Amino acid sequence: MNFDAILExxxxxxxxxxxxxxxxxxxxxxxxxxxxxxxxxxxDRWLPTYWVALLGAIAAFGLAACQMKQGGATQFxxxxxxxxxxxxxxxxxxxxxxxxxxxxxxVISGIPDNEDxxxxxxxxxxxxxxxxxMVSANNLLILFLGIEMTSVPSYVMVGFxxxxxxxxxxxxxxxxxxxxxxxxxxxGISLMAGMLGTTDMSLxxxxxxxxxxxxxxxxxxxxxSNAMLRTVVLASLLISAGVAFKLSLVPFHFWCPDxxxxxxxxxxxxxxxxxxxxxxxxxxxxxxxxxxKDSGALSEHVYLYLGVGLxxxxxxxxxxxxxxxxxxxxxxxxxxxxTIAHAGYMLMAVAAMMVLVNSDVADAKLKAAGAxxxxxxxxxxxxxxxxxxxxxxxxxxxxILSEEIKDYAGLGWQAPCLGIGMVFCLxxxxxxxxxxGFFAKLMIFKSLVxxxxxxxxxxxxxxxxxxxxxxxxxYYLRVLNAMYIVPRPxxxxxxxxxxxxxxxxxxxxxxxxxxxxxxxxxPDRLSDTASRVANMLISNF
Amino acid sequence: xxxxxxxxxxxxxxxFVCGIICMATKRNAIGILMGVELVLNGANINFVAFSxxxxxxxxxxxxxxxxxxxxxxxxxxxxxxxxNFYNNHLTIDVDRGDELAG
Numbered sequence: 001m002n003f004d005a006i007l008e009x010x011x012x013x014x015x016x017x018x019x020x021x022x023x024x025x026x027x028x029x030x031x032x033x034x035x036x037x038x039x040x041x042x043x044d045r046w047l048p049t050y051w052v053a054l055l056g057a058i059a060a061f062g063l064a065a066c067q068m069k070q071g072g073a074t075q076f077x078x079x080x081x082x083x084x085x086x087x088x089x090x091x092x093x094x095x096x097x098x099x100x101x102x103x104x105x106x107v108i109s110g111i112p113d114n115e116d117x118x119x120x121x122x123x124x125x126x127x128x129x130x131x132x133x134m135v136s137a138n139n140l141l142i143l144f145l146g147i148e149m150t151s152v153p154s155y156v157m158v159g160f161x162x163x164x165x166x167x168x169x170x171x172x173x174x175x176x177x178x179x180x181x182x183x184x185x186x187x188g189i190s191l192m193a194g195m196l197g198t199t200d201m202s203l204x205x206x207x208x209x210x211x212x213x214x215x216x217x218x219x220x221x222x223x224x225s226n227a228m229l230r231t232v233v234l235a236s237l238l239i240s241a242g243v244a245f246k247l248s249l250v251p252f253h254f255w256c257p258d259x260x261x262x263x264x265x266x267x268x269x270x271x272x273x274x275x276x277x278x279x280x281x282x283x284x285x286x287x288x289x290x291x292x293k294d295s296g297a298l299s300e301h302v303y304l305y306l307g308v309g310l311x312x313x314x315x316x317x318x319x320x321x322x323x324x325x326x327x328x329x330x331x332x333x334x335x336x337x338x339t340i341a342h343a344g345y346m347l348m349a350v351a352a353m354m355v356l357v358n359s360d361v362a363d364a365k366l367k368a369a370g371a372x373x374x375x376x377x378x379x380x381x382x383x384x385x386x387x388x389x390x391x392x393x394x395x396x397x398x399x400i401l402s403e404e405i406k407d408y409a410g411l412g413w414q415a416p417c418l419g420i421g422m423v424f425c426l427x428x429x430x431x432x433x434x435x436x437g438f439f440a441k442l443m444i445f446k447s448l449v450x451x452x453x454x455x456x457x458x459x460x461x462x463x464x465x466x467x468x469x470x471x472x473x474x475y476y477l478r479v480l481n482a483m484y485i486v487p488r489p490x491x492x493x494x495x496x497x498x499x500x501x502x503x504x505x506x507x508x509x510x511x512x513x514x515x516x517x518x519x520x521x522x523p524d525r526l527s528d529t530a531s532r533v534a535n536m537l538i539s540n541f
Numbered sequence: 542x543x544x545x546x547x548x549x550x551x552x553x554x555x556x557f558v559c560g561i562i563c564m565a566t567k568r569n570a571i572g573i574l575m576g577v578e579l580v581l582n583g584a585n586i587n588f589v590a591f592s593x594x595x596x597x598x599x600x601x602x603x604x605x606x607x608x609x610x611x612x613x614x615x616x617x618x619x620x621x622x623x624x625n626f627y628n629n630h631l632t633i634d635v636d637r638g639d640e641l642a643g
Contacts, residue, residue: 141604148611152618159622165629169638172626175619176573176635180564182615183580186608187557190587197596199604258641 010079018077021067021084024060024092025132028125031056035125039118048114050107053121057103057128061096068093074536076138080200083138083285087537090376090529091135091281095274098383099128101509102270105387108501109394111264112160120160123153124270131278137285140189140199140239146282147185147242150275151178157270158263170262177255181245188238195232201285205292208232236290243286246279247343250317257324260336265397268332269390272339277379280346284372287354288537307354308457314351315464318344322468325475331393331403334475335386338429341472342382348465349375349444352451352458357538359454365538367450372534374443377527381428381436381516388425388509392418395502399495405479410488412480414495417503419483421510426476428513431469436516441469443527549590556583570623570633574616581612 019026034052038044067089074085082088102124106112112120130149137143155178159171193199196207211228241252248256260268287310291303321341328334353371356364395418396411397403412419428435445465451458497503516526556579563576585605592601627633 141600141607145607145611148615152615155618155622159625162625163629166640168622168626168629169641171622172570172635172638173641175622176564176570179574179577179615179619180580183560183577183584186581186584187553187587189604190553190584190591193597193601193604194587194591194595197591199597199600261641 013079017075018082021075021077022082024064024067024096025129027056027060027063028129028132031060032122032125035118035122044114044118049117049121050103053117053125054100054103054107056125057096057099061093061100064089064093064096076202077136080202081139081142082133082136083202084136085536086533087281087284088136090533091277092132094277094380094383095128095131095135098270098274098277098387099124101387102266102274104505105269105391105394106266108505109266109391109398111266111394116160120157123157123160127153127157127270128274131274134278135281135285137282138201140193140201143201143239143282143286144182144186144189144242146278147246148182150246150278151182154178154267154271154275157267158259160267161264164262166262168262170259174255174259178245181242181252185239185242188235188242191231192235192239195228195235201289204289208290208292236286239286240283243279243283244313246275247283247347248276248340249313249343249347250320250340253317253320253340256340257333257336260339261330261333263332265332265390265394265403268336269387269394272335272390273383273386276339276343276346277383280350280375280379283350284353284375284537287350288357291354291357303354303358304455307351307358307451308455310347310351310354311458311461314344314347315461316344317341317347318465318468320344322472322475325472328475329405331405331408331479332390334405334479335389335393338472338476339386341468342386342429344468345441345444345465346375346378346382348448348461349378351461352444352447355451355454355458356447359451361450361454364454366535367447369531369534369538370450371444371447372538373527373531374440374447376530376533377443378440380526380530381440381513384509384512384516385425385428385435385437388421388506388513389429391509392422392425392506395497395506399497405482408479408482409486410483411495412483414488415497417499417506418497421506422483423480424510424513426480428517430473430476434514434517436513438517546590546594549586549594553583553586553590556580556586559583568634568636570626570635571620573635574619574623577619578612578616581608584608 031053034056035049038047038049038052071086074083076082077084127150130146133142133149134146137146155171155175158174159167161167196204198207245252287306290306318341321337321344325334325337325341328337349371353368356371357368361367393403396408400407424435428437431437431441445462448458448462448465452462560576560579560583563579564573567573567576585608588601588605591597592599623633626638630637
């Protein structure tokens with residue numbers, strides 16, 4: 001094939017097929033350029049830059065919604081770097097909805113000010129593009145670039161409040177841990193790419209079989225004696241460490257409480273939901289890529305360990321997050337440990353999926369899709385309840401200039417809207433029955449029950465998850481105790497809180513938490529979508 | 542002696558281990574970032590060596606080019622954050638950042 005033919009093929013693939021499916025990312029890119037231009041021609045004196053960012057985010061959301069409506073079969077974009085499927089579209093829609101909500105929150109709460117607006121929104125949108133690459137990655141290079149494109153702007157956003165000691169310390173800790181783990185992950189990627197001779201994630205499983213086929217040297221199925229396979233397993237552990245860092249799983253969680261405490265509440269909320277959701281989508285894709293379509297003999301040796309290993313990490317993470325949250329006095333730090341615990345619960349769903357997808361249980365694929373459905377549902381409810389909690393923290397900070405739980409005394413009575421919103425969000429985070437968090441936890445625990453038939457260890461994970469749910473009630477109640485039971489100290493100024501626009505925002509965010517819980521048939525559409533997305537991903541396999 | 546794939550991989554592994562040790566022992570933020578650069582370049586040597594000697598082909602070189610660009614971006618951000626830390630603490634000793642704990 002000569003050069004012209006290759007070039008023509010590339011142009012056809014890019015312009016004809018790929019760019020159209022890449023439209024929501026492109027919209028965000030154009031918005032970033034627009035933000036920088038607005039600053040260049042000093043338009044931002046008259047037109048607050050959040051309008052540009054908000055419009056761009058809404059346009060991207062609309063484009064993603066159109067893609068969701070059209071549906072369409074799975075295809076590969078940009079010569080196989082990205083995969084375009086229902087799962088990816090759902091997560092893009094999820095991330096863009098969240099982006100719109102976060103921009104609206106920053107507009108209401110006033111961080112950043114108009115001077116810093118263009119910088120902040122450029123970083124926010126850039127991080128979101130990175131997350132969108134993560135959820136549709138089909139190549140180890142894109143996996144790495146997506147994670148880095150998300151991380152690098154996040155480091156800056158964490159340290160965005162200039163001249164504050166805590167903020168600069170948090171950013172430094174985050175960037176040092178993050179850069180170190182990124183290097184380790186890249187080394188893992190280099191080993192895996194070298195051993196398998198490809199960076200394409202959809203070929204990983206196939207190539208692993210080639211390593212084990214009789215023609216290869218050392219046709220030995222056991223991990224212990226096949227050096228190549230051993231290297232691949234080591235490489236996949238190093239890559240998982242990178243993803244685990246984004247998910248703040250134990251033992252890669254150190255950055256999370258520090259970064260959240262030092263960062264503005266808006267940024268902490270963004271990181272806690274968006275980067276977790278993107279990392280979970282990436283983890284699911286990576287795990288399924290390791291399994292491949294037809295796992296055969298390898299499954300007993302490697303994949304079961306992978307599923308059970310994820311289960312162990314999930315149980316430890318949930319327990320650690322909940323235990324560490326008890327003694328916290330700062331609300332953002334408490335919520336940070338709570339997000340660590342929730343990452344543990346959600347990882348249980350991934351573990352159940354990995355155990356099920358290869359098992360000989362009846363309807364294994366369907367049950368694996370059920371586990372994935374639980375994860376998607378949980379993430380969706382988690383978006384609203386966690387964003388709600390962080391938004392209320394931001395609004396209260398604007399009033400009392402404090403984020404210590406003891407300073408919240410009696411606030412529930414003085415700002416009823418914020419107080420009730422907090423009650424809803426925290427009870428949903430616990431998993432109390434009338435709220436959305438309950439159904440989400442129920443779905444994940446149900447898939448753990450299914451997974452237990454394939455490997456009884458998953459029942460142990462289920463028991464630990466159940467116990468954690470009960471124990472987590474105590475520290476969430478401590479916040480509500482401060483807000484409602486403890487009286488407001490004498491002489492402290494009365495909190496003036498207007499319903500518009502902050503209260504309306506809280507209502508808008510907490511309403512879905514209530515709706516997904518109160519009307520078991522309302523979330524039907526959400527759970528339908530979740531199950532459709534999950535089934536398509538698993539059945540493609 | 543013929544230089545082959547394994548020799549390059551050993552160089553990459555040595556760089557990786559040096560980088561990890563550097564990250565673990567240095568208390569100066571700039572020193573830690575230098576360790577990160579060593580780790581990234583160890584991985585880069587792996588990529589280029591694999592691209593020369595295995596079926597990975599040109600993909601390996603493309604990845605290493607991307608990594609070089611990305612390392613520059615990350616270094617820029619990390620140095621800016623280190624400078625911000627210095628402005629607030631008058632030191633870049635990471636052990637002095639001990640206000641966030643618990």
